[in-house]
Amino acid sequence: MRCPFCSADDTKVIDSRPAEDGSAIRRRRQCDACGKRFTTYEKVETIPLxxxxxxxxxxxxxxxxxxxxxxxxxxxxxxxxxxxxxxxxxxxxxxxxxxxxxxxxxxxxxxxxxxxxxxxxxxxxxxxxxxxxxxxxxxxxxxxxxxxxxxxxxx
Structure with missing residues (x-):
């Protein structure tokens, strides 16, 4: 996952948990290069509507x-x-x-x-x-x- 702050490619997942509605996984990530944290959401890819x-x-x-x-x-x-x-x-x-x-x-x-x-x-x-x-x-x-x-x- 690319860091939204410094665009480095190396980030690590710090925490994973289901999103509030249970339809996605919420992941807290930290950039190895700049140390900043950010959140990503992972959803199941569905057939396009x-x-x-x-x-x-x-x-x-x-x-x-x-x-x-x-x-x-x-x-x-x-x-x-x-x-x-x-x-x-x-x-x-x-x-x-x-x-x-x-x-x-x-x-x-x-x-x-x-x-x-x-x-x-x-x-x-x-x-x-x-x-x-x-x-x-x-x-x-x-x-x-x-x-x-x-x-x-x-x-």
Whole structure:
């Protein structure tokens, strides 16, 4: 493993343990050259998941796209980085537990919306406004109405 600080090739594993969700191995490493420590995560390589976009083009699944959307929707909200990471992990686990080789981007979007609703309601509305491509205020108000209705039903 290459050191992210000095780019030396020689590092040693100091500690290994399962990651919090059990889907990866967390390894603490130390560089033999500079002595700095860093963490790596080892995951089982799976068959690549193909995402079918709205225009029917296909591309490989990219976690960073989900991360970007969730982080943008949570911008300046009282949501911890840990909660965001857990939400993204939950989204990814839901997707991969479906055990499909191809998935529609709309299905991913709905999963994200479902998970983000529990994370922060303002983040949910922000994500929904981009994902559902609200054309006007009425569409936006309809989505808010659904959110308010589901909140009152939970009480």
């Amino acid at each position: 193909i995402v079918i976009k709205k225009d029917k083009n296909r591309e490989t699944y990219d976690r960073s796209k989900i991360e970007s959307g969730v982080i943008k929707s949570c911008h300046k909200r009282p949501v911890s980085a840990e909660a965001v990471t857990k939400c993204i992990d939950d989204i990814e686990n839901t997707i991969f537990n479906m055990e499909v080789r191809e998935i529609e981007s709309t299905t991913i979007g709905e999963i994200v919306m479902d998970k983000i609703k529990d994370l922060d309601q303002v983040a949910y509305v922000r994500f929904a406004s981009v994902y559902r491509e609200f054309k006007d205020v009425n569409t936006f108000m309809d989505e808010l109405g659904k959110l308010l209705t589901s909140n009152s039903e939970k009480r």
